[in-house]
Amino acid sequence: MTESIWSKTEQLPPFPPLQGALSVDAAVIGGGMAGVLIAHFLKAAGLNVVVLEAGRLGSGQxxxxxxxxxxxxxxxxxRLVEQFGEEKSRQYAEANQRAIAEYRRLIEEGKIDCDFTEAPAYLYSTGGSEQLEKEYEAAKAAGIGAELLFGTExxxxxxxxxxxxxxxxxxxxKFLRALAGGLNICEQxxxxxxxxxxxxxxxGTVTAQFIIFACHYPFVNAPGYYFMRMHQERSYVLALENAAxxxxxxxxVDADGLSFRPQGDLLLLGGGNHRTGENSAGGQYQKLREAAMRYWPESREVAHWSAQDCMTLDGVPYIGQFSLPTPNWFVATGFEKWGMTSSMVAALTLRDLITKEECPWAEVFSPLRFTPSASAKTLMQETAQATKGLVRKFLVPPRADIEALPNGHGGVVEYDGEKVGVYKDENGEAFIVSVRCPHLGCQLEWNPDEKSWDCPCHGSRFDYRGNLIDNPAQQDLEHA
Structure with missing residues (x-):
């Protein structure tokens, strides 16, 4: 079981589950950074708020x-300038710069000990400068003080x-622990x-005037149809000591680009990005380990883990009214790879929308937007991907039978005349599950890096025993 350095170094206190009936002004579904920040700002605005978390606080992304x-x-x-124009690009920049300032304010005012460190952020390329030169001009036009360089550390x-x-x-x-202290939270x-x-x-049940879906990926299929408007991607991280x-x-920004960021005496090395459900060959951690040895041969790995991100059709999060027929439902999803900043943007935006205050950037994030030029090609790709996942169970034959599957490996095999998912542990014990995703029926694929069954259509994930890890699915896999 992989575990991040955050989980290794901070244990959050437990909160009781919901029991019976509850009536509140606002109910936030999801107890991650977005859900807790949204609840914090709504409570500060005078609303009675509850946070409903399926597992433990912060236990998701x-x-x-x-x-x-x-x-x-x-x-x-x-990209924003090309798709939406300079004004919305400036609004996006304003929202995210405000998010940084709000984190700084909360941490300073609350004297929160959470390793908050100011540092520059760099985009880099080893394959040419043209993309970064264009981004430099667009960032300046959006009001960001960017600097173009040709050398780094x-x-x-x-x-x-x-x-x-x-x-x-x-x-x-550490930040989440401090912020959650004054909130009404129901775990499990x-x-x-x-x-x-x-x-x-x-x-139990909750009656709320306002309902906010902050559960990473909305599990309600209609209205909203977010499963047609997003896919999920995975990426991998090593924590290294004795590195740079x-x-x-x-x-x-290159196709095989790596990410780096310091954390105390450690260096976080990230990469290996792929669409969820498309890692049957594995090897993502190994690629990172090879890079670590190449650049810092004396380094040592102290932790490794992975992340999952919701990717929208046009690259901008969906933050705002859930759908036209549900004026009192709200959503915060599609944060791409920028979940911490986008969580704060979501909290500020939804507070203003719910309390009827002016929000200068609400339109650019609105889930009700429709941008044919930005979304049409991606929507077609998403539809094709979902169709491929649905027909795979009919057209793709099983790859082996259980006896032929080596110990320590998983795969789709034939068992009693049906296709099933099997993982055999190092002792040869077989764990047999259905490979039909309970969300919308796509065939799951084995991820050898994480010993999980992943859905290539909408990103639901399950461990090798069939237990649900990531939504939008809401139930475990059936056992064959």
């Missing part, structure tokens, strides 16, 4: 983040690098359905 707080989100600003040459100052990183679970409370203003969980002492955070 928050504990697996690289915990960067930055307005630098890959090659975003040039990295242990290899770069073609160009784009520096953003006044960015930061922190320990997300899995929401099963939402109808109108009523939420039904395993052992970098000043800044670095994100490679």
């Amino acid at each position: 928050t504990k697996n983040t690289t915990a960067k707080i930055t307005a630098q989100h890959g090659l975003i600003y040039h 990295l242990p290899f040459p770069v073609s160009a690098a784009l520096r953003f100052d006044d960015q930061a990183h922190f320990h997300p679970l 409370t899995t929401v099963r359905s939402v109808e109108g203003n009523e939420i039904v969980a395993d052992r 002492k970098l000043e800044g955070m670095y994100y490679g």
